[in-house]
Amino acid sequence: MTYRPPDKDNEVYKMAVKVVERSSAEDNFIKRFLPREIEILAEIEHPYVITIYAMMEMNEKAFFFMRFAENGDLLEYVTSHGALRENHGRLWMRQLLLALDYLDRVGIAHRDIKCENILVTANLNIKLADFGFARKFLAEDGRELLCETFCGSLSYAAPEILEGRPFCPKKVDVWSAGIVMFIVFNLEKPFRRKAPQQLLLAQRARAYK
Structure with a gap:
């Protein structure tokens, strides 16, 4: 279209x-x-x-x-082109963090940062997409609201989410961005555990691949 x-x-x-x-x-x-x-x-x-x-x-x-993103999502891109070189990865991580900084300044948390929700354009810039789990985290009086609902993908979940306690959504967005960075440079997830408790133990032990 x-x-x-x-x-x-x-x-x-x-x-x-x-x-x-x-x-x-x-x-x-x-x-x-x-x-x-x-x-x-x-x-x-x-x-x-x-x-x-x-x-x-x-x-x-x-x-x-x-x-329309001509080069698909970030996972598709690194799967077909291989791990990113440092300069390339640094550029895209800067773009992602600028997007998150903007959302932080307007009081919005994405809550589903992952490679599949980052799109790659024809001129090789990235676009953060899929705001299905996004929410505003500022109360009317300016207080930052915590979240209790788990959103997103388990592999990208921060420790506080896996612990089942209220969490600051903008901070877990930054954690998920770190998982994205690991994947684009290594072509695998840092913590490859399928059960939440096993994943949490691996995170605490810093047992990344």
Whole structure:
């Protein structure tokens, strides 16, 4: 699908479309997470966050029209091209951390940082995507709110999440970014445990590969 900005007659962009079917999604997702995602995507704009051109709902479906990433996601990229060289990896990690710094400044935590949610464009920049688990972490009085709900992927989870205690969502985003960095340089996860308690023990022992 293509998109032509109304103020740029000579420019045409290829778009990707994310479709959420309300009838097949879990009730908790429809009532809590989907409204948050729509609200957050309408507010944010940053060079290293995926551009959303339009959102609409029709026939019990939600449509998100976004920038198309020509090189797929980060996991696909390193799987096909191999581990990143230091200069390349440093550039992309800087872009990811700039995106997280922006989200921190506007009071938003992503809560699902992983290679599959980082897209690679044709000119080899990255875009942070998929805000399905994102939430605002600032109360009206400016206090930072803690989270108790586990979101995201187990392999990228910070120790405090695995311990089952309330956690600061922006801090666990940084932990997950560190897991991303390890993967793009080593082509494997630092802690390859499938059970949460085993993963937590490996983290505490610093038993990374």
